[in-house]
Amino acid sequence: MVVFAKDILEAAEFAEQEIESAVKVLDSIVDKNQWKVIEAFQRHQVSDYHFAGSTGYAYNDRGREVLDLVYADVFGAETALVRPHFASGTHTISTALFGVLRPGDELLYITGRPYDTLHKVIGKSGDGTGSLADFGIGYREVALTPDGGVDWEEVALAVTDKTKVIGIQRSRGYDWRSSFTVDEIGGMTEKVKTLAPQAIVFVDNCYGEFTEELEPTQVGVDLMAGSLIKNPGGGLAETGGYICGRRELVEKAAYRLTAPGIGGEVGAMLGTTRGLYQGLFMAPHTVGQALKGSIFAASVFRRCGFETKPAWNAPRTDLIQAVAFAGPEQLIAFVQGIQRAAAVDSHVVPEPWDMPGYEHPVIMAAGTFIQGGSLELSADAPIRAPYIGYMQGGLTYSHVKYGVLMALQSMRDQQLL
Secondary structure, three states: OOOOOHHHHHHHHHHHHHOHHHHHHHHHHHHHHHHHHHHHHHHOOOOHHHHOOOOOOOOOOHHHHHHHHHHHHHHOOOEEEEEOOOOOHHHHHHHHHHHHOOOOOEEEEOOOOOOHHHHHHHOOOOOOOOOOHHHOOEEEEOOOOOOOOOOHHHHHHHOOOOEEEEEEEOOOOOOOOOOOOHHHHHHHHHHHHHHOOOOEEEEEOOOOOOOOOOOHHHHOOOEEEEEOOOHHHOOOOOOOEEEEEOHHHHHHHHHHHOOOOOHHHOOOOOOOHHHHHHHHHHHHHHHHHHHHHHHHHHHHHHHOOOOEEOOOOOOOOOOOEEEEOOOHHHHHHHHHHHHHOOOOOOOOOOOOEOOOOOOOOEEEEOOOOOOOOOOOOEEEEEOOOOOEEEEEOOOOHHHHHHHHHHHHHHHHHOOOO
């Protein structure tokens, strides 16, 4: 049994008392989301025969079809495409963008530079990789204001008659900013529709599902995508992603996933269906456990002298808890401590490396049952100034608490705390 330093345990005890009010608010959100999911299952009469696997073309796979209906219902969208065939969140987002953009169109991100793995999807003209740029699709971005808001003056200047998709990234990514609430996204969508009535509002919803009572598609967003090995998979989905929104847009994305004229009508589920349904059922509760852990982490790290974003008592709109460190040594020790707390691969010592899709060396703690499953306790960070660690997930609150204590003890053991 690990023996934690007395002052670290005292900080944890103080934090659990401090966060009681925030946890009570969170419990109410969990209840409402759990009931919303159950009612969607009931409306569509989900039965055990929907969990049967399919092979080959999988025509008329009723489990797959009803899963799409349930997701659309839960997210307040016209339709949804939920498939294990999406390899990652980046793949899912890429499919959505390629589905609705055409040569000569332009993609405009109004929330600053998107997450690192999308940079290669956007690409550069003539790069030969099949990126958006390689297909003659333009790209521009508008940096956020110093206080983390949308710079509407610059957005108005950036919009042209070629602007086909306006992108919003809900989570902070690798930025030291607040993630956007659903209410804020609704306000952005309303303004965008005034500036560019022809544009499709797209939201990268990764890390955001079930952290609030509403989802972006319930406040006017046209198209949205996310990963099943994050929030909506509930820790049970082994792979996959979802796209939801307006029917004609989701259909175009489905044509990109498979082939024009085929779309979502085929696609063997290969035994994954039960896990996708059960994961969605578990998601509100599991997301609540992870959020409770993030609130705890924010309080403890603040108590130990670190700046955190969001603060423990700030509104939560995604899973990510950012912590600012004094230098790379502290940051690396933090991530290694999270890995030490894992049930899987706890003996592995993470080191920074040049990970595909990222522009700087990245260190990742990923002792997860599902590889890359960031609804499970994990942490990662680019090794660049400012030295920010990003912790997310936790299937149980107890595991997050253990991980936070282990991260602090790891720094203490290396005389960095």
